Amino acid sequence: MQRDVVITGIGLASSLGEGIEAHAAALARSAPPVVDTVSFAPYPVHPLKPLELDRQIPKKSDQRQMEPWQRLGVYAAGLALDDAGIKDDVETKSLLQVIVAAGGGERDHAVDGAILTGLRGANAPGAFLNERLMGDLRPTLFLAQLSNLLAGNIGIVHGITGASRTFMGEEQAGVDAIRTAHARIASGQAEIMLVGGSYNAERRDMLLLFELGGYLRKGDFAPVFAREDAPGLITGSASGFLVLESAQRAAARGAKAHATLGKVAASRSKRQPGTVETALRGLLAELGPVSTGALAISAATGAAGITAEEASAIATLPQARRIATGDLVGHAVEAAFPVSVALAAAALSTGQAQEAIVTGVGHWRGEGAARLGTA
Structure with missing residues (x-):
């Protein structure tokens, strides 16, 4: 059994602000990015725009016991629940399953x-x-550093009593979180799911780890697909959560569907020259024929070599308008793919395209792609 899956809730928070409107507007006008080149010099970072945490995390005690990446994720998850119209639906939240893509906790x-x-x-x-x-x-x-505490805090703060899972593994955790949630609903194993990820880029420990691997860009901002002079990541604090639902259930409760989530595919190639492009072309082929003028949203990292290969694979799509998520909000590692899918859904919901393809290649392993259409 393969059922249609729709996106009925979108929660986004980043350097652009929060919500569908702010992010859809930035997509439409290619807004200049918000970049901090001073606080962590020589490494530029897309800083999170301050949030009114009380709006989604009412208890100060809950806010205090969470680290910044957890507060960000809980906040964005609340936005998605609000948007789906299920924030106060106790019965639905007892059935709601949660899948989170997360890294480790933050250092003292x-x-x-x-x-x-x-x-x-x-x-x-x-x-x-x-x-x-x-x-x-x-x-x-x-305890605070456990990656599954984000899912736990989402459950506690928002009153979700269904099952939860946490995926770890850099960018591929975000791909597989979306892929698994979609597969469970499409196959009839679940009716409604909350899925997403969160990343705090304003952390010296993570910047150190990426720099030791030779991945970070230094100096001024440059677009993701134009970093050949100093290729590398520019990370960004961002969170993206989606409420996925079977089309039948959404229709029965009269919910607005922002977009359909067609297929999500994942791969893990051996990183040799040309293998990323080959793998991504294969994933795009799995998604099926793409209409002319589809929106192509890429979660590309900006890392040397693989970003050019991702661009070559995207170029095979017929006259697609290409947008790099990193140009808008920075690279959010585990949350990069969920944020990109959420941006695609926001674009379709606001009439910017009829179809969207999302791609994402991890900075050192893993590839993913997803296809979305208008509801």
């Missing part, structure tokens, strides 16, 4: 800095390190 930079400074002068560095780790790191800190 003050503790890390104090330990590294102390190590320089320690007579017995090993003993010093063990002592400080046992004394300075609270058990609750380790």
Whole structure:
């Protein structure tokens, strides 16, 4: 059994602001990006536009116990529930299943800095390190770093009592979260799902990790597909959540469908020259024929080599209008693909196109593609 799947709720928050309107408008007019080149110099970052957290996370105690990426994700998930009209529907929320794409928790930079400074002068560095780790790191800190706490906090704050799953694994976690949620509804294993991801780019620890791998761009902003002078990622704080629903259920409750989610495909090629383009062409072929003038939204990273291969694969689509998510909100790693699918749905919902293709190639592994149409 293959049932039609529709998107009835969109939750977006990024450097552009929040909600469908702000992001659809930016898509339509190719708005200049919001980039901070000072706070983490020499690395540019797309900073999150401040949110009124009380609107989606009423309790201050809930806000305090979450890290920034969790607050961002819980907020965007609430926007999606509101948009789908199920925020106060207890019965629906008891059936609602949640799939989250997430990375690890955030570091305590003050503790890390104090330990590294102390190590320089320690007579017995090993003993010093063990002592400080046992004394300075609270058990609750380790709990806060668990990736599945985003799904847990979404359930607690928004009263969702259905099952939840968390996928880890950089960009591919976001692809597989969308792919799995779609497959479960299409096959009849679920009726309605909340799926998405969240990423806080304003973290020195993550910038360090990407820089050690040689992935980050330095200096000024440049469009994703024009970074040959200094190729690399420009990360962005962003979250995208979607309410996916069987078309029959959505119609029965009179819900507005922003778009249909046709097929989602994923692959993992061996990273050698040409393999990314070949893999992505294969995924696009799996999606079926694409109409002339379809919108092509790419979650490309800007990393050297693979971004050019992704561009070549997209160029095979008939006269598609290409937009890089990274040009608007930056690269959001685990959340990059969910954010891109949410942007595509927003564009279709506001009449910017009749069909959209979303592509995404991970910075060092994994490829994905999805097809959306008007509802």
